[in-house]
Amino acid sequence: MAADPTLMLDDLGRWAEAFVRPTVLVELAALVACVGLAWWLVTLLQRGLHHGDSRSILFGARVIDGALFPLALLSLAYVARTSLMHWMPLAVFRVAIPVLVSLVVIRIGVKVLQAAYPDAAWVRPIERSISWLAWLGMVLWVTGLLPMVLEELDQIHWKVGGSNLSVRTLIEGALTAGAVLLIALWISAAIEARLLRAATGAELSLRKAVSNAVRALLIFVGLIMALSAVGIDLTALSVLGGAIGVGLGFGLQKLASNYVSGFVILAERSMRIGDNVRVDNFEGRITDIRARYTVVRSSTGRESIVPNEMLIIQRVENLSLADTRVWLSTVVSVAYETDVELVTGLLAEAALASSRVLRDPAPSVALSAFGADGLEFTVGFWIADPENGSLGLRSEINRAILKALRAHKIEIPYPQRVMHVQVDGALPPALAPAAAPATPSDAAP
Structure with missing residues (x-):
């Protein structure tokens, strides 16, 4: 049944007359006391918990920046209104309570979105939308038009399958969904801030992944609750959920x-x-x-x-499943005229120049190949700390080998190649004409 506009106007008239009564001063004094008490309580909590971060949802950088101050003020104002309504007609608190509710909604919505998505460009339009909707609801509440508007919106309805939907149901469902999602984002932001506190390196990546997973889970639960609040039968989504599950199974099989x-x-x-x-x-x-x-x-x-x-x-x-020791080697060449036994002893001693080389098993030296330029020896040795690298170790042993060979004047052969030089205009010997044989007429007399 629609509300009578005449009764609403009479109620507004009585409410306007209440503003000229002396009891308004008592209400204003009680409201100021609530503001002071809320300020003191929030300041005390902020100092006790050492909160001064601008990203904090409850506190913020200053006392009035967070969501805790309007929440505390709304609670105290509601207590004061309940106490005074038995003694006098109220006028100030009929406006103060809706205004404070709007401030709480706006402050919580804005702070939660800023904490959950600090750098997102789409957050600003949503913040403005929350503000406009909150102030519009406050105006309708104060003027008493809210029940009449809701009744009119409830008359616009239609049937979808087995459900009967109306504009009022959709609006209430959207508001419920928004509130549930804000609460989910608030919880996830608090969990993320606690997980990422003093985390660095690989631990930071792991905690960030956990916080993202928790946020996705909370948002999913919030959406399910919002759909239930609107009146949508969730069993209708079972087929779609099964298809999505099969797709995720195929897509995530490698993972x-x-x-x-x-x-x-x-x-x-x-x-x-x-x-x-x-x-x-x-x-x-x-x-x-x-x-x-x-x-x-x-x-x-x-x-x-x-x-x-x-x-x-x-x-x-x-390389180190059953034994941590690793075998390494280096190759050196000497001239063919060199004493093999002498070189073998020198190379074995040079391999022990580094303290990283194990004495048991001892280094081994083998004549591994007859190269084009000289004899090739392979020096093999064992180490027990391969995690420290091998390039520096090989360099140290090669320098010891070079020093030992130079001390005994053993030649390290250079590559030898045969070069053929051709003079300009001259033909190669293979292409030069053969000399003609001498004839009797050419002989000397």
């Missing part, structure tokens, strides 16, 4: 395979943190094993992020 492979690697310990491996032509030490990938760091400082599935389905060389 699931990497996670399962990660658990298999950690369970069977075929590869451990600190092992030296060679996978996909990349050699290095395993520095971290995550649920989805493994980090392999080479001796040059480069890091390779290897999906765990690759470590399961491909051949991987683990």
Whole structure:
């Protein structure tokens, strides 16, 4: 049944007459006391909790910047209104309560959106929309037109399937959905701020991923609750949900395979943190094993992020699975006239120049090839710390070898090549004409 406009005008008239009564001063004094008390309580909490961050939803940089001050003021004003309404007709609080409710809605909506999406360009239009809707609702509430508007909107309805929808139902559902989403974003922003506090490096990435997952989950739950509030039967979405689930299953099978492979690697310990491996032509030490990938760091400082599935389905060389010792080698050439036994002893002693080279097993020297320029010897040695790299070690041993060979005047042969030089205008010997044989007439008398 629609509200009678005549009764509404009479009510507005009585409310306007209440503003000229002396009791208005009492209401104003009570409202000022509520403002002062709210200010004191919020200041006390802000100092006690050491909050002064402009990104804080409840507090903000100043007392009036956060959402806690209008919330506290609204609570105190409601208590004061309930106490005074038994003693006098109210006029100021009939305006103050709707205004404070609008301020709370605007402040919470704006602060939550700014905290959840600090750099998004679309946040500003939504903030303006929230402000306009809040002030419009306040005006309709104060003037008493809100019940009449809602009744009129309820008359505009239609039937969708088995549900009977109206404009009022849609508006109430949209407002409920907005409130639920704001609460979900508020909770996710608080969780994110706590998770990301003092986090750095890989831990920061992990916590950011967890906070994003929590936010997505809360928003999904909020949407489900909002659809239920509007009156939409969620069983109608079961077919669509099944199709989306099948699509996600096919699209995320590689991701699931990497996670399962990660658990298999950690369970069977075929590869451990600190092992030296060679996978996909990349050699290095395993520095971290995550649920989805493994980090392999080479001796040059480069890091390779290897999906765990690759470590399961491909051949991987683990250089330190059963033994952390690694065999390295270097090659040196000497002249063919050099004493082989002398060179073998010198190279074995030079390989022990570094403290990283193991004495047991001892370095080995082998005459590995007869090169084009000299004899080639291969010096092999074992180390137990391959994670420290091999380039510097090889350089140290090569310098010791060079010093030993120079001390004993053993020649390291240079490459020898035969060069043919052709003079301009002259023919190569193969193409020059043969000399004519001498005849009797050409002989000397």
